[in-house]
């Protein structure tokens with residue numbers, strides 16, 4: 688991730704906020720958030736407090752979300768005056784964040800920019816669907832990892848915005864996930880490992896005889912189930928059948944033969960043979976890279 692690009696994007700959203708509203712939002716941040724910043728992150732807010740909040744690192748966000756004072760922040764102040772609201776007639780800080788600020792950061796051009804900064808081509812939640820956009824159409828949505836109704840303050844924080852496919856964004860809804868794609872403490876291969884087994888003796892001829900099984904990290908099980916990934920991946924049993932047939936009918940030395948003809952790196956040779964990116968750092972470049980790599984590894988066609 689290029690920090691400078693993240694900064695330019697966030698600054699662009701920040702400076703285009705209506706000036707009077709931005710000043711009130713900043714004042715609210717100084718009143719309500721400064722002491723929390725100081726206590727938890729051991730640093731002060733700058734003279735652009737809301738921009739500081741947009742630019743929080745993933746680790747800082749994680750620390751703040753875990754503190755009960757953050758979920759209990761009082762947003763019932765008018766964005767027009769920064770005075771406490773009694774009725775519902777005025778736009779509160781919360782409404783302003785959830786509606787206006789969210790709309791500003793999620794508009795098409797900025798969603799495309801976020802996607803380009805992250806270098807993601809495939810949804811990081813499912814690794815099944817492309818999210819690239821054409822000039823006219825946008826196929827990427829933005830999920831708030833920590834949902835915006837509970838944490839309005841992080842509605843435009845870069846590392847709370849997960850580019851995702853419409854299917855995952857809808858399936859997640861307002862549910863709470865435990866493992867963000869930005870959490871690097873648990874790698875993709877630790878989160879999830881696919882395997883397969885035959886349900887009967889017809890598995891070489893019938894894809895329905897192949898069951899795709901999975902082993903999930905204890906912290907990823909919740910997210911995996913909410914996204915219904917077990918059932919969604921079972922749809923791809925035909926791919927497993929293709930891999931098994933390749934294992935049987937294409938000899939082991941085939942990979943070496945490819946290398947003798949075209950000198951390629953190991954990664955390129957593996958991609959040519961499997962049809963997907965097999966290095967963990969590249970799974971996001973092509974759909975189903977994780978599933979297919981795991982099965983090739985299991986069948987000893989790939990080393991890990």
Ligand SMILES: [Zn+2]
Nearest residue numbers: 810813852855
């Ligand atoms: Zn997805």
